[in-house]
Amino acid sequence: MDMTVGMVFLLWSMNVFIEAVGLGNSSCSGAAAVCGNVTIPYPFGIKPGCYIDDSFAIDCNNTLGSPKPFLRRLDLEVLDISLEGxxxxxxxxxxxxxxxxxxxxxxxxxxxxxxxxxxxxxxxxxxxxxxxxxxxxxxxxxxxxxxxxxxxxxxxxxxxxxxxxxxxxxxxxxxxxxxxxxxxxxxxxxxxxxxxxxxxxxxxxxxxxxxxxxxxxxxxxxxxxxxxxxxxxxxEINANLSSRVMGGDSSHSTCQFANRSSSLGNMSSTFTCSCNSGFEGNPYLVDGCHDIDECANLEVCSFYNLRYPCVNVLGGYYCDPISDHKSHSKIIIIGISTGFGLLFLFIGGWWSYKVVKKRKNIKRKEKFFKRNGGLLLQQQLSSSEVAVEKTTKLFNSKELEKATDNFNVNRILGQGGQGTVYKGMLIDGKIVAVKKSKVIDEGKIEEFVNEVVILSQINHRNVVKLLGCCLETEIPLLVYEFIPNGTLSQYLYDQNEEFPATWDMRLRIATEVAGALFYLHSAASTPIYHRDIKTTNILLDDKYRAKVADFGTSRSIAVDQTHLTTVVQGTFGYLDPEYFQSSQFTEKSDVYSFGVVLVELLTGEKAISSTRTKECKSLATYLIHSMEENNLFDIIDARVMKDAKQEEIIAVANLAKMCLNLNRKERPTMKEVAKQLEAIQTSQKTPNVQQNYEEVEYVRTEMYEQWDDVSTSTMSGADSGLASSSGPRPLLYF
Structure with a gap:
């Protein structure tokens, strides 16, 4: 009698447990359901009690011809389900x-x-x-x-x-x-x-x-x-439902918990389960993960032409050593024969291999040289119309590999969208920067060669000099002069107690960069648009003189050409809003980017910052808004406020504001910008000379009047970061 009562109690307890985990329905044995050609594994399910939660409920809709599964709550057709989440x-x-x-x-x-x-x-x-x-x-x-x-x-x-x-x-x-x-x-x-x-x-x-x-x-x-x-x-499954998972954290499966945040910032605790290594199946079911028979793969215990016995164990396998003496002898004989054969083959083929490899490398280098436009570049450099033979060199790959220690990661100076720059030392001891560009489209080889030739002709003290290139590698290599003191961005935003960013140095750097851009736009043999002016592309040499660098996106144009029509490229925060909308890049687009650099020098703030208010995330908008609210000096860097005169700050701020005009036609040219900066710098150095003072005041007055003429018509919408409703709307806040 007591035994009968005990059996009844045991069966009742098992039934309660099965219903608690969601398998109370006799048709829900844990096997995956099928709707049409889609398998529905647990924790998903079709029938009541066969899924872990209503969010995982599947409706099998038969009204559309063939059965199709739909997520009940979201009414989305399910194409397939993976237990990997x-x-x-x-x-x-x-x-x-x-x-x-x-x-x-x-x-x-x-x-x-x-x-x-x-x-x-x-x-x-x-x-x-x-x-x-x-x-x-x-x-x-x-x-x-x-x-x-x-x-x-x-x-x-x-x-x-x-x-x-x-x-x-x-x-x-x-x-x-x-x-x-x-x-x-x-x-x-x-x-x-x-x-x-x-x-x-x-x-x-x-x-x-x-x-x-x-x-x-x-x-x-x-x-x-x-x-x-x-x-x-x-x-992922909500952590509150962990008690309904029937196989998680067993000896063959593991569940991991995590915190997930929604797009609105709400946090929730969730978990996922997976079978352990050596097992496969459904980790959400009791005994859902079963052992993988690795020995079914005949190659797991093979060695040359012999196959060792494979023994499958729970969660793995091992190869059984062969104890038979004959098998050992066979292995020894085969091993010795194979060893002698390989030795003779190696000795006999080593010389042939070296010869073939050398010829193959030569042909490979010739192939890359032709593909990368080497013949065209040689023709351009040897042309009587291009006087760059003495300054531009075609380096070989071995020379640059040795210079950069085979492009060791410890030699990396910087990485960007156009490639990686390595520090190297040539045989003559000269320190250089080697740029490993990205793969070039074969359809743009002529454009790349023309760009190398153009950059070779640039001769300006504030532009990084291109020394040469290597075209016999799969990826073209460019060799530049080495600039030791990093970027203007690092100089402004990283503390440098030995050489602090004083107002004199900032004004000098701005004047040097403006002069370099004026040279590229107007004084070079062929006008060049840089297209990516920013503080990270302005380097500082051993005397902290500015050097404009990274011409990877630069383009040269004909003298009578006014703009380039290209896919929009650049850096948010520095990008000309009018170029962003029209895809037409002009010299005034470089002027806009330089205006952002001017504001960085004045304020010590970055071009885009999430710490500022939403309407002032863009530094350009931040300056304009502050000037219109008469709060200019509130945003100026403390070092600048200490070193500079207020009239100098106002002059540079107004110049930056003119450069940032949303109407590119109203912006000054780089020639005008360079002259105004030189005038401000001259007045700073010789404040007691009346003639210089009057000259600066004339330039400054002219600048104020020019700004007054355009501010009411083009900058009235600057508070909201947009132009007038009748014109295009620049995206200043991305």
């Missing part, structure tokens, strides 16, 4: 027809769910001509506090014609990455063109599975015909 769904695209100037669309919200959009697996794409598309927070309660998560701009190739769709490179189609832990957003599209809009012009923007978009589509514009595209979600 990802879920692919069919996600709606966002089309607008006809095209309007500004459009918004809110995404499917994943807030309060275990899902977020995968940063590693998804990209944001936008299609259409002359559009700026970006993701922002969907907090409708406060539009002024919306956060931008990513964006891109697409332009038309010419006459409104889009590309053929084989690549999404910014012409008719653009793409970008998204933020981490993103669970909701609003898609915003703005038109950057004021041209006539046809009713059939449509614009599209959506998240999309990057692998599917780049590998499965032969034509990216096919997305425009789709109402839904694949998107990957990451999933």
């Amino acid at each position: 990802t879920l692919r769904v069919n996600y709606p695209t966002t089309p607008w027809c006809p095209k309007s100037e500004i459009e918004n669309a809110t995404s499917v919200s994943l807030a309060s769910s275990p899902f977020v959009f995968s940063k590693l697996r998804n990209i944001f794409v936008a299609m259409g001509c002359d559009n700026l598309a970006y993701l922002q927070s969907d907090d409708s309660s406060n539009s002024s506090l919306r956060i931008i998560y990513g964006g891109c701009m697409s332009v038309c190739e010419k006459d409104g014609i889009q590309s053929n769709g084989s690549s999404c490179n910014g012409i008719g189609c653009c793409k970008t990455t998204i933020a981490s832990d993103l669970d909701g957003f609003t898609t915003r599209i703005e038109s950057t063109s004021a041209s006539f809009k046809r009713t059939e012009d449509c614009i599209y923007a959506s998240l999309v599975d990057q692998k599917w978009f780049e590998e499965n589509l032969t034509n990216h514009f096919e997305v425009r015909k789709m109402s839904h595209v694949p998107v990957v979600l990451n999933w």
